[in-house]
Amino acid sequence: xxxxxxxxxxxxxxxxxxxxxxxxxxxxxxxxxxxxxxxxxxxxxxxxxxxxxxxxxxxxxxxxxxxxxxxxxxxxxxxxxxxxxxxxxxxxxxxxxxxxxxxxxxxxxxxxxxxxxxxxxxxxxxxxxxxxxxxxxxxxxxxxxxxxxxxxxxxxxxxxxxxxxxxxxxxxxxxxxxxxxxxxxxxxxxxxxxxxxxxxxxxxxxxxxxxxxxxxxxxxxxxxxxxxxxxxxxxxxxxxxxxxxxxxxxxxxxxxxxxxxxxxxxxxxxxxxxxxxxxxxxxxxxxxxxxxxxxxxxxxxxxxxxxxxxxxxxxxxxxxxxxxxxxxxxxxxxxxxxxxxxxxxxxxxxxxxxxxxxxxxxxxxxxxxxxxxxxxxxxxxxxxxxxxxxxxxxxxxxxxxxxxxxxxxxxxxxxxxxxxxxxxxxxxxxxxxxxxxxxxxxxxxxxxxxxxxxxxxxxxxxxxxxxxxxxxxxxxxxxxxxxxxxxxxxxxxxxxxxxxxxxxxxxxxxxxxxxxxxxxxxxxxxxxxxxxxxxxxxxxxxxxxxxxxxxxxxxxxxxxxxxxxxxxxxxxxxxxxxxxxxxxxxxxxxxxxxxxxxxxxxxxxxxxxxxxxxxxxxxxxxxxxxxxxxxxxxxxxxxxxxxxxxxxxxxxxxxxxxxxxxxxxxxxxxxxxxxxxxxxxxxxxxxxxxxxxxxxxxxxxxxxxxxxxxxxxxxxxxxxxxxxxxxxxxxxxxxxxxxxxxxxxxxxxxxxxxxxxxxxxxxxxxxxxxxxxxxxxxxxxxxxxxxxxxxxxxxxx
Ligand code: PEP
Ligand code: MG
Numbered sequence: 001x002x003x004x005x006x007x008x009x010x011x012x013x014x015x016x017x018x019x020x021x022x023x024x025x026x027x028x029x030x031x032x033x034x035x036x037x038x039x040x041x042x043x044x045x046x047x048x049x050x051x052x053x054x055x056x057x058x059x060x061x062x063x064x065x066x067x068x069x070x071x072x073x074x075x076x077x078x079x080x081x082x083x084x085x086x087x088x089x090x091x092x093x094x095x096x097x098x099x100x101x102x103x104x105x106x107x108x109x110x111x112x113x114x115x116x117x118x119x120x121x122x123x124x125x126x127x128x129x130x131x132x133x134x135x136x137x138x139x140x141x142x143x144x145x146x147x148x149x150x151x152x153x154x155x156x157x158x159x160x161x162x163x164x165x166x167x168x169x170x171x172x173x174x175x176x177x178x179x180x181x182x183x184x185x186x187x188x189x190x191x192x193x194x195x196x197x198x199x200x201x202x203x204x205x206x207x208x209x210x211x212x213x214x215x216x217x218x219x220x221x222x223x224x225x226x227x228x229x230x231x232x233x234x235x236x237x238x239x240x241x242x243x244x245x246x247x248x249x250x251x252x253x254x255x256x257x258x259x260x261x262x263x264x265x266x267x268x269x270x271x272x273x274x275x276x277x278x279x280x281x282x283x284x285x286x287x288x289x290x291x292x293x294x295x296x297x298x299x300x301x302x303x304x305x306x307x308x309x310x311x312x313x314x315x316x317x318x319x320x321x322x323x324x325x326x327x328x329x330x331x332x333x334x335x336x337x338x339x340x341x342x343x344x345x346x347x348x349x350x351x352x353x354x355x356x357x358x359x360x361x362x363x364x365x366x367x368x369x370x371x372x373x374x375x376x377x378x379x380x381x382x383x384x385x386x387x388x389x390x391x392x393x394x395x396x397x398x399x400x401x402x403x404x405x406x407x408x409x410x411x412x413x414x415x416x417x418x419x420x421x422x423x424x425x426x427x428x429x430x431x432x433x434x435x436x437x438x439x440x441x442x443x444x445x446x447x448x449x450x451x452x453x454x455x456x457x458x459x460x461x462x463x464x465x466x467x468x469x470x471x472x473x474x475x476x477x478x479x480x481x482x483x484x485x486x487x488x489x490x491x492x493x494x495x496x497x498x499x500x501x502x503x504x505x506x507x508x509x510x511x512x513x514x515x516x517x518x519x520x521x522x523x524x525x526x527x528x529x530x531x532x533x534x535x536x537x538x539x540x541x542x543x544x545x546x547x548x549x550x551x552x553x554x555x556x557x558x559x560x561x562x563x564x565x566x567x568x569x570x571x572x573x574x575x576x577x578x579x580x581x582x583x584x585x586x587x588x589x590x591x592x593x594x595x596x597x598x599x600x601x602x603x604x605x606x607x608x609x610x611x612x613x614x615x616x617x618x619x620x621x622x623x624x625x626x627x628x629x630x631x632x633x634x635x636x637x638x639x640x641x642x643x644x645x646x647x648x649x650x651x652x653x654x655x656x657x658x659x660x661x662x663x664x665x666x667x668x669x670x671x672x673x674x675x676x677x678x679x680x681x682x683x684x685x686x687x688x689x690x691x692x693x694x695x696x697x698x699x700x701x702x703x704x705x706x707x708x709x710x711x712x713x714x715x716x717x718x719x720x721x722x723x724x725x726x727x728x729x730x731x732x733x734x735x736x737x738x739x740x741x742x743x744x745x746x747x748x749x750x751x752x753x754x755x756x757x758x759x760x761x762x763x764x765x766x767x768x769x770x771x772x773x774x775x776x777x778x779x780x781x782x783x784x785x786x787x788x789x790x791x792x793x794x795x796x797x
Contacts (some may be wrong), residue, residue, distance in 0.1 A: 003029030039064035106153035125164035214454035218429030220407025227389035257350035342393035392419030407449035482762035486517025490761035507548035520557035522751020542605035550613035588622025603639035615650030658682035666718035680730025702785035703732035716746030744772030
C-alpha cells in the first residue's frame with residue numbers, strides 16, 4: 001500500500017520504466033532505483049518484510065552494492081556508491097547529530113541491537129551512521145552488522161544523519177541509546193569485570209596446573225568433559241555435504257535453517273530469562289537480529305543465484321563480516337565476531353541437516369550442549385562435570401544447566417565475552433584463556449577449577465584436592481548456615497538489631513527478597529516502572545504497582561524512592577535537552593522539581609498506597625539542599641490534600657544522602673525528615689570525583705575511602721542528635737569489609753540485593769557494636785581505602 005520500488009538494469013530499462021510510471025492511472029508512489037538487481041531486491045525485501053517505509057526500503061536497496069564492494073575491495077568510493085542510488089537523497093532535507101558515545105564498550109551487540117531497533121521504529125525516517133573517529137561509514141542504521149562493524153567504541157565520535165518527518169526525534173532517541181549520559185549500562189547479576197584484557201597465552205605451572213583468566217568466581221571439583229564438536233580437542237565443525245538443488249531450493253534451505261536457529265535462540269532466551277533475568281537474555285536478541293541482516297542475506301542470495309549451494313553461499317557471506325569484526329581494535333567488539341561466527345555455524349549445520357539435534361538439547365537434561373556432539377552418551381553427559389570448550393558462545397552458555405555443569409574452562413575467550421558474562425550470571429565458576437595446553441586434557445580427567453584464581457588443575461594430587469575440597473565445603477557451609485538463618489533477625493552479639501532489607505525494582509523482586517529473608521524493602525527503584533515505555537505511567541497505574549509491592553511484603557517496611565531518572569537512566573519521552581555532564585545535571589529530585597506534574601502524580605500514588613498499607617515510607621533521591629527538600633515536602637503536602645489520603649502507621653519521609661552537600665548539612669536535613677538513607681554508589685563517585693562505572697577510575701571509586709566514611713560518620717552523628725535512623729542502600733552495604741564499619745558508625749539498616757541478604761545477616765551476627773565502633777574510629781583516621789581494607793581484614797582475624 002505504501003507504493004512500489006522498481007529496480008532496473010541499463011539505459012533502455014530506465015526509459016521504459018519512466019514511461020510505465022507516466023502511464024500509471026491512478027498515480028502510485030513509484031521509486032526508480034539504480035540499486036543492483038539481486039542484492040538490491042533482497043535487501044529491499046528484507047527491509048519491506050521488517051515493515052520499513054518505502055523510503056527506507058529504497059535506501060536499503062541502494063546500499064545493496066556495499067557488501068560486494070567491501071568484499072571485492074573495489075576502488076569505488078563511498079560517494080560513488082551513495083550517488084548510485086536514487087534512494088540516497090541529497091543532504092538538504094537531512095538533519096545530523098554529532099556526539100561522543102558513552103555506552104560502555106561502545107556499540108557492541110546489545111547497544112547496537114537497541115540502536116538498530118530504535119532506528120527502525122521511526123517509520124519513514126532514513127538514518128545513516130558514520131564513525132567520525134575512525135572514518136568508517138556511513139552505514140545504514142537498520143543493519144546490525146553494519147553498525148557493529150563500524151567499530152564504535154566508548155569515546156568515539158559518531159555522526160548520525162537522518163531524513164524524514166521525525167528525523168530530529170529519531171536523532172534524539174538514537175543519541176539516548178549511544179550516549180545516555182556518559183554512564184555504562186548497568187551490569188546486573190554476577191561480578192562486573194571492568195576493563196578489557198587482552199587474552200594472555202595459557203601457561204602451564206610447575207605443578208601441572210593451567211593458568212588462565214578468572215572470569216566467574218567459585219570452586220568446582222569434577223571430571224572434565226569437552227563440549228560437542230570440540231570433543232577430544234579436535235575443534236572445527238563438520239558440515240555435512242549435500243547435493244546442491246535449484247536456486248529456489250537452496251534459498252528455501254537457507255531460510256529453513258535460519259528459522260531453525262531462530263527457534264533455538266528463542267528457546268534458550270526463555271530459559272535464560274527464567275534462570276537469570278531479562279537483562280542477560282537480551283544478549284540473545286542481538287544474535288537473533290543477525291539472522292535477518294541484509295548485509296548477510298544480500299550476498300548470500302547473489303551467490304545462490306550464481307549457482308552456489310546454500311551452505312557455500314551462507315558461509316562465504318558470513319566470512320567477510322567476521323573478518324571485519326576481527327579487524328576491529330577493541331577485543332570486546334572483536335568478540336562479537338565470534339558470536340556471529342557461532343550463529344552462522346549453527347545455520348550452516350542445519351542446512352546440512354546436522355543442527356536439529358543440537359537445537360533440541362537446549363531443554364534436555366544433559367546439562368550442556370554436548371549431548372549431540374559425540375562426546376559420550378547423554379546419561380554420562382548428565383553427570384556433574386567441568387565443561388571444556390575452545391570458546392564458550394552465548395548460545396552454549398544459555399543452554400547449560402548449572403546443576404550439572406559445575407565449572408567452565410575455555411582455550412580462548414576473554415572475561416568480557418558474552419559466554420563469560422552469562423556464566424557469571426548463572427553462578428557457574430569459570431576460567432577462560434587457558435590456551436593450547438588445555439587441548440591436551442582429555443574428557444573424563446579429574447580436575448579442580450578455581451574461578452577466583454583463574455586456575456585449572458587436571459589430575460590434582462591428593463593434597464591439592466583435599467585443600468580445594470575443604471575450601472569449597474567451607475564456603476558452601478557458610479552459605480548454607482547463613483541461608484538457614486536468613487529469616488531470623490540480624491542481631492549483633494550485644495543484641496543490637498540491624499534491619500537487613502532489599503533493593504528491588506518491582507513487586508516480583510520484592511517477593512523474591514522476602515523469600516530470601518529480607519526484613520523489608522529499603523529501596524524500591526521506581527524508575528524501572530518508567531523505563532522502556534512511551535510515556536510515564538499514570539497515577540492509577542503507579543498505585544497498582546506500588547500496591548503490588550506492598551502486598552508482596554505483607555506488612556514489612558517498603559521504602560519507595562521517587563523517580564531517580566536522568567544521568568544513566570534517561571527517559572526518552574521526557575525529551576530533555578542533552579547535558580555535558582548528566583551526573584551533575586537534571587537528575588533525581590531535581591528533575592521532579594523541574595517537572596512538577598511528574599513528581600505530583602507519583603506522590604499522589606504513593607500516599608494513596610500508604611493510606612491502605614502500613615509501613616510504607618517514601619524517600620527523595622539526589623537531595624543537595626534544604627530548599628529542595630522543603631519544595632519536595634510541599635509537593636507531598638499538596639498530594640495529601642489533593643487525594644485526601646491519610647497515611648497509616650509507619651509512614652515516614654526520608655532522603656537519600658548521596659550528594660556530599662547533603663552529608664555535610666546532615667544536621668539541617670535530619671531536623672526535617674524521619675530517616676536518612678546513604679546512597680553510597682553516588683556519594684562515592686561525587687566525593688572522589690570518580691564516575692561510577694567508568695573502568696578507568698574504578699579503583700578510585702572505593703566506598704571504603706576514609707573521605708566517604710567520614711561523611712557516613714557525620715551523617716550518623718547528625719541523625720543521632722535528632723533521634724533519626726540511618727540506613728545504607730548503596731552497594732557498600734553488602735561489602736563484608738564495610739559492614740563492621742557501617743554498623744560501628746551507627747548505621748541501623750542495610751539494604752542490599754536480595755541474594756546477599758542471608759550473607760549480610762550472617763556478617764552482622766558476628767559483630768559487637770562497641771568493637772565495631774573502635775574499628776570504625778581507626779578507619780576514619782586511615783589514609784586510604786587500601787589501609788581501611790587492611791584494617792578490617794586484621795580486625796576480623
Ligand atoms: C546509590 O547511589 O547508592 C543508590 C542506591 O542509588 P542508585 O544506585 O539507584 O543511584
Ligand atoms: Mg543514587
